Amino acid sequence: MRPQKVQDKDIMMSLVKTFRSKGYDGASLADLAESTGLKKASLYHRFPKGKEEMATAVLKDIDEWVEEHIVKALMNENKTPIERLINGLDQIRTSYDGGKESCIFRALSLGQSLELFDVHIKNGMNKWITVFKNVGISFGLSDADALKQAMNTLIKIQGSLIVTKGLNDLSIFETTLKEIEDSYLKQ
Template identity: 55%
Template sequence: MRPQKVLDIEILKGLTKVFRSKGYEGASLKELSEATGLKKASLYHRFPNGKQEMADAVLNHLDEWVSNNVFQSLLDDDIEPQIRLKKGLEKIRTLYNDGKETCIFRALSMQTGVELFEEQIKNGMNEWLSTFREIGTAFQLNHKEAEQKALQVLIEIQGSLIVTKGLGDISIFENALKNIEQNYINQ
């Protein structure tokens, strides 16, 4: 068997970049092929079910990254909540390249994508809510307060990414992360 010329992680990075910037409908096979460094035939060999399987792979890859980095940092009971929160927010900065990257949930929830990936997006958002609810309880919030704060975090992150992109000002995303930190620490 010949060794693969393009590593799987590089393929996923290329696919992620295209789906984040173009969405599901807007991502052409030509762009996906170019971004991965694979010819269309090789891309279909790796993803026989086409573009939907590629987007599924991207969602799974990012879900794993978020779980292993963001959520693991936020849920580490061996570290005090303030440090966990700082680490988690730093991983969120990395995930969104300091606010320069679009959230994959947003990118795949447009047009046809919302029907295809609705369950994955809903599950992913529920994981974010659950994790921030847990950090809220670590900050001694009651269940209702932790729930409300978790929802506000999700809204702030998603909203700031959209406004950052729309205005071309990454300080909006950075300020949102600072506000999230302050809202937990100064509650």
């Protein structure tokens, strides 16, 4: 068996980038092949079910990264609530490259892809809400207030990514992360 010329990790990074920038409907097989450096046939060999399987693999890959980096940082009981929050927000900053990258949930929730990935998107968003609710509780908020704070946090992050892209101003994302930090610290 010949060694792979393009590594799975590199393929996944390329697919993520393409789906983030073009969305599911906008990303053609030619775009996906070009971004990965593979021919369409090689891409189909790795993903026999086509573009839907590629997007599902992207969602799984991102979910694993979020779990390993963001969730672990926010749920680390060996750290103070402040340290957990700051570490988690730093991981979010890394995940979105300081606001340069779009959210995969946004990219895959437009057009026909919402029906295809509805469960993945809901589960992903609920995961974020759950971990930020836990952070709120660790800051002394009631369950109801922690849930409200978590929902507002998710809305702020997602909204700031859209506005950051629309205005081409990375400071919006950074300012929003600071506002989120401050909103928890004032509890």
